[in-house]
Amino acid sequence: MADGPTINTIAERAGVSIASVSRVLNGLPTRQETVRKVMAAADELGYVRNAVARSLKSRRTHQVAFAMADVGNPAYLAMLRQIQPVLKAAGYRLVLHSTDAVVEDEIAVLHSLGERYVDGLIMVPLRVTEAHLRMLATARAPVVIIGSVPDGTRVDNVRADSRTGVRLALDHLHALGRRRIALVNGPLDTVPGAARGAAYREALGDLDLPYDEDLVRIGDFYRADGARAVAELLAARPDIDALMCANDLIALGALDVLRAAGRRVPEDVAVVGMDDTDLAAASWPSLTSVSLGSAERGKAAAELLLERLQGGESDPRVVTVPPRLAVRASTAGPAYGKYTDGKYTGETHAGGKEGGA
Amino acid sequence: MADGPTINTIAERAGVSIASVSRVLNGLPTRQETVRKVMAAADELGYVRNAVARSLKSRRTHQVAFAMADVGNPAYLAMLRQIQPVLKAAGYRLVLHSTDAVVEDEIAVLHSLGERYVDGLIMVPLRVTEAHLRMLATARAPVVIIGSVPDGTRVDNVRADSRTGVRLALDHLHALGRRRIALVNGPLDTVPGAARGAAYREALGDLDLPYDEDLVRIGDFYRADGARAVAELLAARPDIDALMCANDLIALGALDVLRAAGRRVPEDVAVVGMDDTDLAAASWPSLTSVSLGSAERGKAAAELLLERLQGGESDPRVVTVPPRLAVRASTAGPAYGKYTDGKYTGETHAGGKEGGA
DNA sequence: TTGTAGGCGTTATCAA
DNA sequence: TTGATAACGCCTACAA
Numbered sequence: 001m002a003d004g005p006t007i008n009t010i011a012e013r014a015g016v017s018i019a020s021v022s023r024v025l026n027g028l029p030t031r032q033e034t035v036r037k038v039m040a041a042a043d044e045l046g047y048v049r050n051a052v053a054r055s056l057k058s059r060r061t062h063q064v065a066f067a068m069a070d071v072g073n074p075a076y077l078a079m080l081r082q083i084q085p086v087l088k089a090a091g092y093r094l095v096l097h098s099t100d101a102v103v104e105d106e107i108a109v110l111h112s113l114g115e116r117y118v119d120g121l122i123m124v125p126l127r128v129t130e131a132h133l134r135m136l137a138t139a140r141a142p143v144v145i146i147g148s149v150p151d152g153t154r155v156d157n158v159r160a161d162s163r164t165g166v167r168l169a170l171d172h173l174h175a176l177g178r179r180r181i182a183l184v185n186g187p188l189d190t191v192p193g194a195a196r197g198a199a200y201r202e203a204l205g206d207l208d209l210p211y212d213e214d215l216v217r218i219g220d221f222y223r224a225d226g227a228r229a230v231a232e233l234l235a236a237r238p239d240i241d242a243l244m245c246a247n248d249l250i251a252l253g254a255l256d257v258l259r260a261a262g263r264r265v266p267e268d269v270a271v272v273g274m275d276d277t278d279l280a281a282a283s284w285p286s287l288t289s290v291s292l293g294s295a296e297r298g299k300a301a302a303e304l305l306l307e308r309l310q311g312g313e314s315d316p317r318v319v320t321v322p323p324r325l326a327v328r329a330s331t332a333g334p335a336y337g338k339y340t341d342g343k344y345t346g347e348t349h350a351g352g353k354e355g356g357a
Numbered sequence: 358m359a360d361g362p363t364i365n366t367i368a369e370r371a372g373v374s375i376a377s378v379s380r381v382l383n384g385l386p387t388r389q390e391t392v393r394k395v396m397a398a399a400d401e402l403g404y405v406r407n408a409v410a411r412s413l414k415s416r417r418t419h420q421v422a423f424a425m426a427d428v429g430n431p432a433y434l435a436m437l438r439q440i441q442p443v444l445k446a447a448g449y450r451l452v453l454h455s456t457d458a459v460v461e462d463e464i465a466v467l468h469s470l471g472e473r474y475v476d477g478l479i480m481v482p483l484r485v486t487e488a489h490l491r492m493l494a495t496a497r498a499p500v501v502i503i504g505s506v507p508d509g510t511r512v513d514n515v516r517a518d519s520r521t522g523v524r525l526a527l528d529h530l531h532a533l534g535r536r537r538i539a540l541v542n543g544p545l546d547t548v549p550g551a552a553r554g555a556a557y558r559e560a561l562g563d564l565d566l567p568y569d570e571d572l573v574r575i576g577d578f579y580r581a582d583g584a585r586a587v588a589e590l591l592a593a594r595p596d597i598d599a600l601m602c603a604n605d606l607i608a609l610g611a612l613d614v615l616r617a618a619g620r621r622v623p624e625d626v627a628v629v630g631m632d633d634t635d636l637a638a639a640s641w642p643s644l645t646s647v648s649l650g651s652a653e654r655g656k657a658a659a660e661l662l663l664e665r666l667q668g669g670e671s672d673p674r675v676v677t678v679p680p681r682l683a684v685r686a687s688t689a690g691p692a693y694g695k696y697t698d699g700k701y702t703g704e705t706h707a708g709g710k711e712g713g714a
Numbered sequence: 715t716t717g718t719a720g721g722c723g724t725t726a727t728c729a730a
Numbered sequence: 731t732t733g734a735t736a737a738c739g740c741c742t743a744c745a746a
Contacts, residue, residue, distance in 0.1 A: 004471060004497055006723055017733045022725060031731060046495070048471025052418065053723035055409045056738050063452070063474075071428075072438050081429050084455050093474070094453045095420070098441050114361060114405025116739095117420075117450070138403070140361055227694070227701045235699030252639055256703050260696035282609055284641025337584070339617035342592030344584045346613050363739055374717045379741060388715055410739035413722050473723095 005045040014041040025049065061119050064305060067097035067109045068124040074248070074277035076124060079146065079298030083122060086302035092119070092309075101126045110135035110143070120309055122146065122301045126190050142308040144301045147191055156304045158319045160292040162192065162274075165323030166199035167206070169244055169272045169290050172325055174207050176332075178242035178270055182215040184229045184254060185246045193218075196246045196274070215240065219250070226253025234261055241269055242331075248273035248280050251287055255330070270331040276324075285329035293321035362402040371398040382406065418476050421662060424454035424466045425481040431605070431634035433481060436503065436655030440479060443659035449476070449666075458483045467492035467500070477666055479503065479658045483547055499665040501658045504548055513661045515676045517649040519549060519631075522680030523556035524563070526601055526629045526647050529682055531564050533689075535599035535627055539572040541586045541611060542603045550575075553603045553631070572597065576607070583610025591618055598626055599688075605630035605637050608644055612687070627688040633681075642686035650678035 007021040014021065014037040023030050024038040041047075055061045064087050068076040080096075087094050095118055099105035106125055110132070113121060120142040125132055128149055136143060136155050145157040173181050183200045186193040197216070204211050217233055219225030226245060230253065233240065245251035251273030255265060263269050265285055273280055276291035300319045337346030364378040371378065371394040380387050381395040398404075412418045421444050425433040437453075444451050452475055456462035463482055467489070470478060477499040482489055485506055493500060493512050502514040530538050540557045543550040554573070561568050571594055576582030583602060587610065590597065602608035608630030612622060620626050622642055630637055633648035657676045694703030 051472035051474040115408035117408040231701040260694045279639040282636040337617045344588035
């Protein structure tokens with residue numbers, strides 16, 4: 001791994017100055033003869049421009065960071081999958097940060113913007129603390145936050161609307177005749193947990209249904225937590241006829257328990273998940289789920305950031321992505337595909353991509 | 358966003374030379390008094406070291422690239438989730454490249470190593486072409502390939518063992534008394550497709566089962582392709598009693614069709630998937646699946662690369678990760694969790710993490 | 715212990 | 731049209 005050639009090497013070889021080499025490489029007006037000599041030398045040497053040196057000089061890295069708690073989380077993954085191509089098309093590389101939902105890690109990422117190894121940052125904080133706000137105020141590069149920040153924070157920000165999302169779900173359940181609708185929520189000190197809890201209560205009110213504390217359970221955002229919560233719920237309130245789950249994993253846990261308890265889904269208990277991940281289509285019965293538009297939020301965030309990077313000095317913008325309800329078998333009853341005669345016509349499963357390697 | 362402070366700014370403010378500032382910042386022996394002055398100045402100015410300038414000088418970026426076809430693919434995602442923390446712990450940032458399985462993109466990534474924006478690369482090529490080998494031979498930074506490269510290629514490489522993996526599955530099915538085991542494969546011009554096809558044929562031979570072309574179907578690696586293939590298969594060979602699917606998505610498609618056709622799983626037809634993704638545990642019946650150790654391969658690759666980066670100049674190494682069969686309901690019959698008295702005791706579902714935001 | 719100066723690989727200015 | 735030269739921000743001999 002010998003040292004690669006630099007413009008100096010080329011200059012020598014071509015018998016011109018480094019300035020000329022640089023000009024040719026950047027397509028600035030140069031005599032044809034010189035162009036030829038430089039290109040020839042560059043070719044023979046297998047020259048490739050040093051990105052680090054260019055960055056130092058130009059003060060642009062052509063890199064953007066994306067920071068979220070955990071790539072394994074389908075919601076973040078959906079964002080990532082949209083962010084990546086948008087950035088790539090604009091000539092930016094993507095630096096990935098997993099913060100494991102540790103506040104200090106998020107702060108560290110914000111702080112590290114000062115190192116200038118990226119031109120901008122897209123961040124999805126699980127909670128927004130005072131420390132976040134302080135760092136954001138003095139951030140050394142443009143930042144787009146996916147999630148809600150307090151009004152007045154001078155940061156571009158892309159929001160979900162879980163309030164409307166939860167309402168879509170409850171309206172749907174109500175329209176199906178369900179009246180005892182429980183909520184299986186995540187921790188209340190997370191942004192999504194708090195928002196979904198509040199939205200549930202509000203939507204119930206609008207539907208003239210009573211708010212009953214017994215019908216609300218809190219656990220973590222995992223399948224086992226969902227199972228545990230629903231098991232307790234069934235014991236305490238055997239009469240529930242619908243479950244609103246704060247995410248798809250919780251809903252899968254709910255399905256596990258309902259099956260084990262001999263309750264039919266959706267006949268006895270209808271189940272709604274949230275985030276509309278690939279798991280929703282994969283489960284059986286397939287899961288009705290509220291999509292909060294993770295993919296769209298990722299795309300919007302990337303676009304906002306690119307505008308900033310291309311010089312926009314406007315006021316902070318807020319984009320809100322509308323939710324959507326993906327209705328499947330867990331509320332609407334079996335929607336089996338049909339098999340006849342060697343042909344299968346199925347429901348449209350959101351089918352994630354997969355190769356195997 | 359005023360220009361951030363540099364060591365010059367600090368030097369002025371502290372009334373010392375930039376060399377002293379640099380020394381203090383790097384913890385080199387310095388008089389206490391000077392240390393104090395420099396630290397104070399740095400603090401007041403909110404100084405952060407410029408990573409780009411450091412890289413230019415040190416010739417190390419502390420960045421590593423990970424290139425694969427598509428993050429949405431659970432197998433790659435599993436790798437990524439292992440790679441990230443290993444690199445992070447070692448002080449490296451992760452640059453993500455999605456190549457969409459386009460060979461030119463992969464070559465471009467290899468080429469871009471010359472730009473020296475990363476210290477090394479982990480790559481998962483879907484196919485390994487001549488062009489790959491040429492680029493690998495002259496790569497300007499250490500590369501670890503996940504997947505198989507021709508013997509003699511001078512590159513560290515981490516392999517799966519799909520041959521043994523397929524054999525595990527077929528042995529399992531055979532032990533369950535299945536004798537007409539079909540294969541639903543992906544494209545034969547991909548590395549995994551070719552390997553799985555060959556392994557199937559070989560394993561059948563070892564089990565003294567006849568190889569029957571009618572029992573082999575080729576489609577793409579997606580759910581709809583799996584459904585289509587299995588629909589045809591059922592029409593052509595209604596007597597099959599087991600399906601070996603080249604990945605989990607194909608297997609989900611198979612389940613769709615079997616359900617629609619009124620075949621019970623596993624009583625009438627047993628189904629095995631491959632890659633053991635989260636979808637396998639989420640589906641119903643839950644899916645027996647061959648794990649090719651994506652996570653382990655990712656981890657191994659990251660560790661190999663780190664060793665290289667820490668100066669290892671040894672010969673190329675080959676690591677092979679053994680497969681594992683995750684047995685679930687789609688072959689072994691229902692393994693329902695139990696619900697009694699407000700408590701749920703379930704099977705251990707591989708539950709991916711999920712937050713929602 | 716400290717400061718001066720050169721260099722990492724580019725880009726860009728300014729004369730020639 | 732070209733070449734010498736000065737940055738970009740940092741590190742590090744080497745000399746003081």
